[in-house]
Amino acid sequence: MGKNLTKRKDDYSKxxxxxxxxxxxxxxxxxxxCMVIKPYGFxxxxxxxxELDRMFKETGHENAYFPxxxxxxLFEAEEKNAEGFxxxxxxxTHYRLKNDEDNPGKLKVDPEAKLEEELxxxxxSEAIIWNTYKNWIQSYRDLPIKVNQWANVVxxxxxxxxxxxxxxxxxxxxxxxxxxxxxxxxxxxxxxxxYAEFAENFMAxxxxxxxxxxxxxxxxxLETYCIEALMQDGKAxxxxxxxxxxxxxxxxxxxxxxxxxxxxxxxWATSWGVSTRLMGALIMVHSxxxxxxxxxxxxxxxxxxxxxxxxxEQLSEISEVANQLVDELKAVGVSVKYDDRDTQKPGWxxxxxxxxxxxxxxALGPKDLEKGxxxxxxxxxxxxxFVKRDEVVGKVKALMTEIQDSLYEKARxxxxxxxxxxxxxxxxxxxxxxxxxxxxxxxxxTPETENKIKELTKATIRCVPFDRExxxxxxxxxxxxxxxxxxFAKAY
Amino acid sequence: MGKNLTKRKDDYSKxxxxxxxxxxxxxxxxxxxCMVIKPYGFxxxxxxxxELDRMFKETGHENAYFPxxxxxxLFEAEEKNAEGFxxxxxxxTHYRLKNDEDNPGKLKVDPEAKLEEELxxxxxSEAIIWNTYKNWIQSYRDLPIKVNQWANVVxxxxxxxxxxxxxxxxxxxxxxxxxxxxxxxxxxxxxxxxYAEFAENFMAxxxxxxxxxxxxxxxxxLETYCIEALMQDGKAxxxxxxxxxxxxxxxxxxxxxxxxxxxxxxxWATSWGVSTRLMGALIMVHSxxxxxxxxxxxxxxxxxxxxxxxxxEQLSEISEVANQLVDELKAVGVSVKYDDRDTQKPGWxxxxxxxxxxxxxxALGPKDLEKGxxxxxxxxxxxxxFVKRDEVVGKVKALMTEIQDSLYEKARxxxxxxxxxxxxxxxxxxxxxxxxxxxxxxxxxTPETENKIKELTKATIRCVPFDRExxxxxxxxxxxxxxxxxxFAKAY
Numbered sequence: 001m002g003k004n005l006t007k008r009k010d011d012y013s014k015x016x017x018x019x020x021x022x023x024x025x026x027x028x029x030x031x032x033x034c035m036v037i038k039p040y041g042f043x044x045x046x047x048x049x050x051e052l053d054r055m056f057k058e059t060g061h062e063n064a065y066f067p068x069x070x071x072x073x074l075f076e077a078e079e080k081n082a083e084g085f086x087x088x089x090x091x092x093t094h095y096r097l098k099n100d101e102d103n104p105g106k107l108k109v110d111p112e113a114k115l116e117e118e119l120x121x122x123x124x125s126e127a128i129i130w131n132t133y134k135n136w137i138q139s140y141r142d143l144p145i146k147v148n149q150w151a152n153v154v155x156x157x158x159x160x161x162x163x164x165x166x167x168x169x170x171x172x173x174x175x176x177x178x179x180x181x182x183x184x185x186x187x188x189x190x191x192x193x194x195y196a197e198f199a200e201n202f203m204a205x206x207x208x209x210x211x212x213x214x215x216x217x218x219x220x221x222l223e224t225y226c227i228e229a230l231m232q233d234g235k236a237x238x239x240x241x242x243x244x245x246x247x248x249x250x251x252x253x254x255x256x257x258x259x260x261x262x263x264x265x266x267x268w269a270t271s272w273g274v275s276t277r278l279m280g281a282l283i284m285v286h287s288x289x290x291x292x293x294x295x296x297x298x299x300x301x302x303x304x305x306x307x308x309x310x311x312x313e314q315l316s317e318i319s320e321v322a323n324q325l326v327d328e329l330k331a332v333g334v335s336v337k338y339d340d341r342d343t344q345k346p347g348w349x350x351x352x353x354x355x356x357x358x359x360x361x362x363a364l365g366p367k368d369l370e371k372g373x374x375x376x377x378x379x380x381x382x383x384x385x386f387v388k389r390d391e392v393v394g395k396v397k398a399l400m401t402e403i404q405d406s407l408y409e410k411a412r413x414x415x416x417x418x419x420x421x422x423x424x425x426x427x428x429x430x431x432x433x434x435x436x437x438x439x440x441x442x443x444x445x446t447p448e449t450e451n452k453i454k455e456l457t458k459a460t461i462r463c464v465p466f467d468r469e470x471x472x473x474x475x476x477x478x479x480x481x482x483x484x485x486x487x488f489a490k491a492y
Numbered sequence: 493m494g495k496n497l498t499k500r501k502d503d504y505s506k507x508x509x510x511x512x513x514x515x516x517x518x519x520x521x522x523x524x525x526c527m528v529i530k531p532y533g534f535x536x537x538x539x540x541x542x543e544l545d546r547m548f549k550e551t552g553h554e555n556a557y558f559p560x561x562x563x564x565x566l567f568e569a570e571e572k573n574a575e576g577f578x579x580x581x582x583x584x585t586h587y588r589l590k591n592d593e594d595n596p597g598k599l600k601v602d603p604e605a606k607l608e609e610e611l612x613x614x615x616x617s618e619a620i621i622w623n624t625y626k627n628w629i630q631s632y633r634d635l636p637i638k639v640n641q642w643a644n645v646v647x648x649x650x651x652x653x654x655x656x657x658x659x660x661x662x663x664x665x666x667x668x669x670x671x672x673x674x675x676x677x678x679x680x681x682x683x684x685x686x687y688a689e690f691a692e693n694f695m696a697x698x699x700x701x702x703x704x705x706x707x708x709x710x711x712x713x714l715e716t717y718c719i720e721a722l723m724q725d726g727k728a729x730x731x732x733x734x735x736x737x738x739x740x741x742x743x744x745x746x747x748x749x750x751x752x753x754x755x756x757x758x759x760w761a762t763s764w765g766v767s768t769r770l771m772g773a774l775i776m777v778h779s780x781x782x783x784x785x786x787x788x789x790x791x792x793x794x795x796x797x798x799x800x801x802x803x804x805e806q807l808s809e810i811s812e813v814a815n816q817l818v819d820e821l822k823a824v825g826v827s828v829k830y831d832d833r834d835t836q837k838p839g840w841x842x843x844x845x846x847x848x849x850x851x852x853x854x855a856l857g858p859k860d861l862e863k864g865x866x867x868x869x870x871x872x873x874x875x876x877x878f879v880k881r882d883e884v885v886g887k888v889k890a891l892m893t894e895i896q897d898s899l900y901e902k903a904r905x906x907x908x909x910x911x912x913x914x915x916x917x918x919x920x921x922x923x924x925x926x927x928x929x930x931x932x933x934x935x936x937x938t939p940e941t942e943n944k945i946k947e948l949t950k951a952t953i954r955c956v957p958f959d960r961e962x963x964x965x966x967x968x969x970x971x972x973x974x975x976x977x978x979x980f981a982k983a984y
Contacts, residue, residue, distance in 0.1 A: 029624065030566055031559045031611065036624050039554035039639060046555060062531035063538060067523045068613075068644055068660050069582075072589070074522055076599045086589040086599055090561075092613065093585045093601065095648040097564070097578040107568045107578055109585065109610055118601055119523065121560075121584065121613075132521065132528050141835050147531060152560055152644065156587040168560050343633050 007289045012233040016284060020162045023292045023356050025279065033160040033167030040356060041279065043300035045170070048278060049150065051202050052172065055194050061146045061174060066128050068152075069119035074127045078252035081126055084219020088156040090121040121154040126220065126271055129175045130249040137177060137267055139258040145177040146187075163280035164492050171275035177267045179257065181246075184268035188244040191272040192225040195240035203278065204295035204408040205229050205285050206415050207239060208438070208487065210463025215447045218271075222246040228462045228487065230415045231284040234436020236462045236489035239281050242272035280492065285411050286380070292357030293380050295407050296400040303329060303336040303396055304358045308346045308365035315340065318364050321389070325362065325374075328393045334400060354379060359403050360396055380407055421485070425476050428488070432457055438489050442482035444475035453477055459488040499781045504725040508776060512654045515784045515848050517771065525652040525659030532848060533771065535792035537662070540770060541642065543694050544664065547686050553638045553666060558620050560644075561611035566619045570744035573618055576711020580648040582613040613646040618712065618737070618763055621667045622745040629669060629759055631750040637669040638679075655772035656984050663767035669759045671749065673738075676760035680736040683764040684717040687732035695770065696787035696900040697721045697777050698907050699731060700930070700979065702955025707939045710763075714738040720954045720979065722907045723776040726928020728954045728981035731773050734764035772984065777903050778872075784849030785872050787899050788892040795821060795828040795888055796850045800838045800857035807832065810856050813881070817854070817866075820885045826892060846871060851895050852888055872899055913977070917968050920980070924949055930981050934974035936967035945969055951980040
């Protein structure tokens with residue numbers, strides 16, 4: 001199975017598309033730009049959700065649910081936000097279908113069931129949420145509000161790709177309200193840090209934390225912080241964003257609170273989100289020409305055991321050992337599946353689990369029973385070894401950490417090897433073309449230059465890294481004064 | 493706070509609406525018929541989700557995600573299903589808004605961004621899912637498929653009520669595909685049993701399992717099984733349904749599989765769902781004139797500790813004991829919150845937690861410290877007692893089971909007292925008017941009689957109970973032959 005994948009070096013994009021479908025992660029649906037997330041893909045997403053949700057709750061956030069629809073009049077209330085999303089939103093105009101007299105058996109929109117006001121399918125929920133917060137917030141006692149929702153959103157993208165860019169996607173969006181600017185800025189940073197922690201510890205993806213430039217900011221935000229990851233093809237991917245919204249939405253929706261001191265002030269806001277796009281990053285950072293490679297911390301099945309047998313008697317002997325292994329592995333917190341289906345051959349199973357990125361595969365045949373061994377195959381390194389039966393559990397348990405760390409190291413080394421400092425525009429173009437990755441270069445701070453570089457190279461400023469060194473310099477394009485290097489890259 | 497609620501006997505419906513809002517469960521939004529589920533209400537829903545999800549997975553189901561939108565041509569493919577939902581569906585016709593030249597700052601639908609084919613916002617997902625299953629199923633090896641999704645759905649209801657009937661609601665919908673009719677019927681029954689188990693063991697709500705009559709079936713189903721619960725006002729509420737869809741969807745979407753024997757057959761289907769409507773049932777079955785009453789198994793906070801103090805010193809002494817209690821309660825698996833906010837008085841907190849249905853409240857004042865006691869108040873019985881400090885944890889732990897059981901008993905007694913056998917139509921009307929509840933009566937089996945009774949009394953057949961005794965009789969309206977009693981009730 002894995003052997004049928006296009007190779008990364010031949011066509012990275014095709015490799016990705018094939019992998020997503022063949023590994024049973026997702027597929028295109030009958031609805032333009034909307035995907036079906038298949039059970040195996042969804043199981044990975046559920047693991048991500050569980051960890052993120054835990055981290056949100058540990059930092060004092062609660063979940064809630066707000067309507068899918070945003071009435072047009074609310075949608076347009078915060079001007080920049082509306083402008084940012086109006087061009088690509090799904091609009092509900094009617095609430096009924098009726099029989100189409102001209103086409104028996106067919107339905108058509110009932111013109112008599114036209115809505116008085118159109119409803120926008122949420123592309124993001126600031127508008128509907130801040131219209132709600134207006135009623136929740138009267139005094140400083142009602143603050144902060146730290147609410148998150150897991151939801152589907154719709155942005156009518158023209159060019160879509162599974163997980164990376166789809167018309168409908170799943171995400172979480174946090175929306176918080178604070179009494180002071182400082183507190184809101186702290187929250188913005190906290191959530192960006194949580195995303196970074198999640199990416200590094202669970203997805204095994206190293207990320208660069210930084211701030212977006214004005215032209216790359218979320219529509220309606222004063223600051224957008226982000227985490228940026230690097231894919232194996234040298235393109236960057238924005239993996240999460242956290243926005244400081246200032247008082248823009250509080251002003252647009254007239255949300256004021258009575259301060260402790262008896263004043264009346266507008267509330268400060270943040271919002272932050274990650275989406276099923278993370279699945280795309282997870283796939284592209286670790287996987288290889290044989291298929292998906294999953295970090296153990298997010299693998300729905302960490303270990304699979306495959307019996308190799310002829311006849312019922314052999315199977316029954318093997319199953320006894322295998323079931324014992326299952327119990328022992330579960331007891332040490334490893335998720336394990338024993339695949340004794342008789343509808344598929346071992347070779348088919350091996351290929352399937354390789355393609356689906358199960359971190360460790362154990363195989364048990366009659367010879368193993370004789371010798372008291374188990375064959376252990378590691379997905380990330382594609383290495384095999386025989387392990388003594390009574391050492392298997394300890395070995396596997398240790399491998400969970402080892403593989404997780406090793407994937408992170410590998411990704412970090414690749415990423416670090418792909419941050420190139422350049423000081424001329426020729427070098428900029430050369431590196432971008434020949435090597436890719438992040439280009440660390442001076443920029444004069446103007447949107448005009450940023451745009452010009454984008455036009456000329458397709459590279460955008462991914463972020464102004466938080467940890468950049470103070471270093472004045474000359475803009476790589478204009479030669480004008482620069483306050484420090486920023487990171488450019490082509491991006492998903 | 494609780495004292496401000498309308499009393500159930502004065503206006504049950506008003507009591508319900510007030511309770512939902514005042515207990516911070518949900519509220520109406522700016523979008524007609526759509527609700528905001530507030531953090532406290534959502535926390536209860538999350539507990540329901542977690543238990544149901546566990547039960548689904550334990551019985552071999554996996555989660556997945558299918559598109560929000562159903563293209564009109566797919567929507568109309570299964571005729572009865574389409575007919576059932578066409579009258580109340582939200583339709584997306586455009587994918588862009590543009591500036592309204594006549595109204596600066598306002599947006600309008602861009603007529604140039606009209607979709608070639610309208611998209612229906614899913615009222616249920618059989619159509620989009622069976623169109624997908626077509627590609628997943630070739631042979632008996634691909635069966636069964638047992639998939640569930642947690643999603644939002646939209647049905648354009650004209651009269652809406654928080655949780656009970658909303659234009660958008662949250663639910664889970666299971667969609668399974670089987671090789672045989674028997675297996676599909678087994679699945680239909682299994683899932684109905686799981687819903688019953690969940691209702692009884694977690695919601696503390698006794699339910700009657702049965703089959704819907706033809707006119708009450710899900711659009712497109714051959715059989716609809718259900719669980720029916722009884723509210724305190726004597727009205728029934730359908731709390732979950734499980735549908736045997738036969739081969740209707742497989743035929744509509746041309747889903748066939750190669751059998752083991754080499755034949756080619758249409759696949760057999762089921763679907764089953766419960767929704768945020770369950771929140772309405774939970775509220776209406778247990779709550780009282782003081783507010784919400786929650787069964788411990790679904791209470792986000794099972795125990796709250798409130799300090800009663802004057803000055804920092806007292807608070808610090810009390811907090812020491814309280815924090816120890818928190819640790820001890822957590823250690824025995826009880827979820828507990830220590831509310832030492834200084835922005836609210838103890839009396840306010842007492843009223844708030846009563847209104848929000850926290851099962852057990854502990855209060856700790858300076859006198860308690862002296863005497864080594866804690867004041868324990870039980871929400872369901874509104875009783876108070878003083879408990880020795882070192883007996884609190886054991887007592888509270890035991891109370892979790894005791895309260896859970898007691899709520900169930902109470903609801904079961906009420907329900908059993910409200911199943912009345914009647915043998916004449918006069919009696920039928922009298923019982924319905926004076927007592928309410930389920931009426932067990934003979935029915936001649938025709939939709940005409942069923943409809944007539946509905947017209948005359950507003951009562952519908954809730955179900956043909958699975959456990960009814962074989963007993964021929966005369967229809968309560970027509971006097972014609974009846975094969976057994978069915979349950980009538982007015983219903984939500």
